[in-house]
Amino acid sequence: MRSDALYLRDIVDAADAVERFLIDAPEERFRLNELQQSAILQKLIVIGEAAARISGAIRTAYPHVPWQDIVAFRNIAVHAYFSVDWTIVWNAATVDVPDLKMQIEAILRDTTHKVG
Secondary structure (H helix, E strand, C coil): CCCCHHHHHHHHHHHHHHHHCCCCCCCHHHHHHHHHHHHHHHHHHHHHHHHHHHCCCHHHHCCCCCCCHHHHHHHHHCCCHHHHHHHHHHHHHHHHHHHHHHHHHHHCCCCCCCCC
């Protein structure tokens, strides 16, 4: 079984990828770029999958992270892929992911709580 630290690292790595995929990409271009949409959506799904595997101990220790919302987004993206709302994906990628990345990096740096 993988450790919480590895799942948290997966979230940061996927967030980094989303950031790279959005460099110099205004929303108008994103809406017309199927490859970019698919790549970003896939990384958001990775984030949701990793969040779903985080232990209850970490979720309890860090309740400010919207764990359930992240997992719910992943479930919607995977199961309703034919009706994805690209405005929601854009907002998740440009607003939620950067905030989440900072929260997860803080958890990884937190030396008062062992992540493992």
